[in-house]
Amino acid sequence: NRQFQPGIRFGSRRSFGSRGFQERNVVKDSSARNRGFRGFSGGFGQSEGIKDEQREEPQSGIFRGSRGRGAFGGRAAAYKECNEETGVGRGPKVTYVPPAPPDDEQAIFAHYQTGINFDKYDENVVEVSGLDPPAPLLSFDEANLCQTLNMNIAKAGYSKLTPVQKYSIPIILAGRDLVACAQTGSGKTVAFLLPIVAHMMRDGVTASSFKEHQEPECIIVAPTRELINQIFLEARKFVYGTCVRPVVIYGGTQTGHSIRQVMQGCNILCATPGRLLDIIGREMIGLRNVKYLVLDEADRMLGMGFGLDVKKLISYPSMPPKDKRQTLMFSATFPEEIQRLAGEFLKFDYLFVVVGHMGGACSDVQQNVLQVPQYSKRDKLMEILQSIGHERTVVFVDKKMKADYIAAFLCQERISATSIHGDREQREREVALQDFRSAKCPVLVATSVAARGLDIENVQHVINFDLPSTIEEYVHRIGRTGRCGNTGKAISFFDNNSDGHLAPSLVKVLSDAQQEVPVWLEEIA
Structure with a gap:
């Protein structure tokens, strides 16, 4: 041997x-x-x-x-x-320095096939808690999205809404804060990315230009590097052919590389908490323009290990207060103590969507x-x-x-x-x-x-x-x-x-x- x-x-x-x-x-x-x-x-x-x-x-x-x-x-x-x-x-x-992802159209829109039980998602009971929730969507067409976004949805292979998307998309388009709990693999990432990009397109986002201090309109935070990169790759599909620029930064990579990515322009910033706080601390990122704050895997983000980082991010003086931004939280699980904690960061009239069994x-x-x-x-x-x-x-x-x-x-x-x-x-x-x-x-x-x-x-x-x-x-x-x-x-x-x-x-x-x-x-x- x-x-x-x-x-x-x-x-x-x-x-x-x-x-x-x-x-x-x-x-x-x-x-x-x-x-x-x-x-x-x-x-x-x-x-x-x-x-x-x-x-x-x-x-x-x-x-x-x-x-x-x-x-x-x-x-x-x-x-x-x-x-x-x-x-x-x-x-x-x-x-x-991680290799840049391929940027040809075929690679950007690569997706896999829905399975035999995709239509069964509709059998899930959906509960919405909170005041005056908007009616759910029945199709992508009902969302009245711009032509570019509709084309990107088709290219990405999305033809039918899942329950979490039917309920979350109109809530986010209506400007409401949201906590959404839906089973794994049921389309939660699309449920928050699509309406955020739609809002940006509707409001007319300024094409970000090369400068040392960037002020993104949207910050998305997730607990692991692999997950945040996956969210970034999904964001690229929806912004294709628009002037909205998503950027991803995470630990384990050269800080200078993260800084260079941000400096080239940044409307949607996908980040892990440690690297995000580091780049904010270096004054490369300003928070005063943040309109959307998304916590993916929110129970993990608010629990042990990340809770302090999230509190630090939200309590930055330049971060708009909760009544001046839209805060969105998504996960497949939401223990009760985390639900109570989440309320601190959300407007009083936030909506809570549960698809199927809570945490099931x-x-x-x-x-x-x-x-x-x-x-x-x-x-x-x-x-x-x-x-x-x-x-x-x-x-x-x-x-x-x-x-x-x-x-x-x-x-x-x-x-x-x-x-x-x-x-x-x-x-x-x-x-x-x-x-x-x-x-x-x-x-x-x-x-x-x-x-x-x-x-x-x-x-x-x-x-x-x-x-x-x-x-x-x-x-x-x-x-x-x-x-x-x-x-x-x-x-x-x-x-x-x-x-x-x-x-x-x-x-x-x-x-x-x-x-x-x-x-x-x-x-x-």
């Missing part, structure tokens, strides 16, 4: 698998074992009980991963600048919960992956280091896999996602960094190797499949020792989505 060579990417032809990567190469001494995984021989030993990647300290890895920088959670890879996913402070200077899972996802003790998880994962063949699968784990370990183990077993988590460099995260999207690596092992918002075509399976600590995170994770009317399957490994607290809420989510509830799970609940 040759040793693992730095610089080889998971899932490439010269992967761990083909180089005979062995467990004994990973952990050489007992001190390393104590720092990292417990009990390699049986998969993973006792769970340490810390489920959230956000609470995990970066661990010192044994191997140096791609380009010799901590594919195993090494400290060098961790927290390079202001890490969006953790809110932890600065480290060495970041030099990565998408019924297009077939959910299975299996009783799997910690030491049997790895074998069970192999059994499932071998039975489903090359179908695209996301495997969620609770630790960054474990994500790399499982990806390496799968490659050793001749299953092409890659990993994504908050300690991987941005370049590595983007390569991993690209390898997964292109099916070069049909298995993506991820922490909760990939749980929200990511929209990847043909993800047929989600496997919760480790269940998350909250039911909201579970709903978001399994929502990586079964999107846009397509069907998907989610399998969760339930360990009685570490997951018992989730049993009652799991039973509710399963029964609300008309899924079979195992008898043993009901007994635990």
Whole structure:
């Protein structure tokens, strides 16, 4: 057996698998074992009980991963600048400049097919709370949009409104504040982008020009870099052929690159909180022109980790007060305490739209919960992956280091896999996602960094190797499949020792989505 060579990417032809990567190469001494995984021989030993990647300290890895920088959670890879996913402070200077997305018309309007159950969205009951809500739209035509926008909608492949779009679009066009809760993969991004761009076109937005200090009309904030980039790519579709310029900025990339993007002109700014506050602090962005403030994954944005950043943004003296701007919040989950918090940032007459069950899972996802003790998880994962063949699968784990370990183990077993988590460099995260999207690596092992918002075509399976600590995170994770009317399957490994607290809420989510509830799970609940 040759040793693992730095610089080889998971899932490439010269992967761990083909180089005979062995467990004994990973952990050489007992001190390393104590720092990292417990009990390699049986998969993973006792769970340490810390489920959230956000609470995990970066661990010192044994191997140096791609380009010799901590594919195993090494400290060098961790927290390079202001890490969006953790809110932890600065480290060495970041030099990565992401490649510009292709700007030909075909690439801008690339989209995937709606699935067999797309029309079933209409069966969802919609509840609207608040005073005098406008009537829902029945079609795009009813919105009286300008010709350019209608052409862009057609090019993007949108022909029928989903329930969250039917209700949200007229509310936003009427200038009302909104909190919208709708299942994963049901078109929430379009629900806020389309009316904002329509307003800008109607009000006559000034083509932004090159200058050091930009004043965008719209700021959209989301918790992860991959999600905010996805929102930006969607915005490009609606503004095509207009003078409205969207810009995306996020951490893990060279700050100078973000500044250059903003300086070229900026009407719609899509940003992660850390990088946004950094650029505002450098006085590259002014807030006095902000008419629309959007919090995507709003419960995450207002909760632990990001709440302080959002409060800081909203309390900037130059940020228009809530009665002088339109504030929009979207998510698939909205715990009650977050709903109360949201009210602080919204006008008194805001509207609350709930599609289907509040915080419910998408019924297009077939959910299975299996009783799997910690030491049997790895074998069970192999059994499932071998039975489903090359179908695209996301495997969620609770630790960054474990994500790399499982990806390496799968490659050793001749299953092409890659990993994504908050300690991987941005370049590595983007390569991993690209390898997964292109099916070069049909298995993506991820922490909760990939749980929200990511929209990847043909993800047929989600496997919760480790269940998350909250039911909201579970709903978001399994929502990586079964999107846009397509069907998907989610399998969760339930360990009685570490997951018992989730049993009652799991039973509710399963029964609300008309899924079979195992008898043993009901007994635990």
